[in-house]
Amino acid sequence: MSAQPERERPEAAEGPMLIAEDIHRHFEGMHAVDGVSLEVPRGKITGLIGPNGAGKSTFMAVVAGTLPASNGRILFEGEDITRLPTYRRARRGLARTFQLPSEFARLTVLENLLVAAPHHRGDSLFGALMGRRYWVKDEERLVDEARGLLKRFGMSAKESDYAGLMSGGQKRLIEIMRALMLHPRCLLLDEPMSGVHPRVIEQIQFYLQSLRADGLTILMVEHELHLVEQLCDSVFVMAQGKLIGSGTMASLRRQREIVDAYLVG
Ligand code: ADP
Ligand code: MG
Numbered sequence: 123m124s125a126q127p128e129r130e131r132p133e134a135a136e137g138p139m140l141i142a143e144d145i146h147r148h149f150e151g152m153h154a155v156d157g158v159s160l161e162v163p164r165g166k167i168t169g170l171i172g173p174n175g176a177g178k179s180t181f182m183a184v185v186a187g188t189l190p191a192s193n194g195r196i197l198f199e200g201e202d203i204t205r206l207p208t209y210r211r212a213r214r215g216l217a218r219t220f221q222l223p224s225e226f227a228r229l230t231v232l233e234n235l236l237v238a239a240p241h242h243r244g245d246s247l248f249g250a251l252m253g254r255r256y257w258v259k260d261e262e263r264l265v266d267e268a269r270g271l272l273k274r275f276g277m278s279a280k281e282s283d284y285a286g287l288m289s290g291g292q293k294r295l296i297e298i299m300r301a302l303m304l305h306p307r308c309l310l311l312d313e314p315m316s317g318v319h320p321r322v323i324e325q326i327q328f329y330l331q332s333l334r335a336d337g338l339t340i341l342m343v344e345h346e347l348h349l350v351e352q353l354c355d356s357v358f359v360m361a362q363g364k365l366i367g368s369g370t371m372a373s374l375r376r377q378r379e380i381v382d383a384y385l386v387g
Contacts, residue, residue: 139164139339145194154180156363167340169354176360178343186218187211217306219297227286234285235268238300271299291322311342
């Protein structure tokens with residue numbers, strides 16, 4: 123059996139990684155997302171910016187599958203995933219970070235990564251029939267993989283510490299590593315650097331760039347525009363539930379309406 127979690131679909135190598143078509147999400151008559159269409163190019167870091175309440179987090183939740191769309195379609199690798207639950211989107215390679223729930227604070231950093239991994243064989247009927255030796259081997263593979271990530275993210279020394287004792291930035295890194303345990307091809311990040319010490323922000327920035335260099339596609343919400351400028355290949359701007367612009371940060375700064383609506387004041 124393959125060591126990698128199985129994909130539900132083979133990889134398609136061309137076209138945008140993700141397409142949102144006319145996405146709407148209402149909350150009791152409130153149009154949090156009001157007809158957003160955008161394309162996320164593969165292998166790039168794409169930013170989503172806009173003032174507070176613009177609908178960015180709601181849009182990300184609709185893309186991730188944690189909130190159903192009121193209307194519209196999401197295509198991932200050319201396939202319609204609009205009605206798929208989050209875990210099936212993740213299985214296809216679309217993963218998001220979750221803030222660490224409080225109960226995970228009592229697990230070690232390493233354990234936090236292990237519980238994020240899909241397909242615990244010990245849980246399956248097959249794994250149960252094959253017995254402990256079988257799934258212990260699987261567990262060892264996951265531990266190796268988790269340790270590889272901890273090393274890459276400079277967290278090896280923390281593997282046996284409780285996650286709850288980590289700094290804000292280290293918790294953000296744990297969230298990202300947990301998502302990476304799912305072997306995503308596209309990662310959705312909602313303000314991954316908020317509440318993080320400036321020194322750690324630089325590290326996270328470096329890690330995101332290295333993930334992009336590996337070919338990972340990233341869509342991220344970020345409110346610090348200088349970070350967006352440094353990190354994002356292109357940017358979408360939302361205000362009041364609608365898309366009001368897109369382009370490089372430099373080109374957005376030259377657009378009067380966007381500057382007036384968001385970049386100043
Ligand atoms: P952003 O992330 O851009 O700050 P949000 O997507 O969080 O914006 O929110 C967009 C709008 O939708 C806001 O006016 C917010 O109050 C509203 N909203 C978000 N989530 C809910 C919800 N679960 N129920 C009702 N209104 C919500
Ligand atoms: Mg938000």
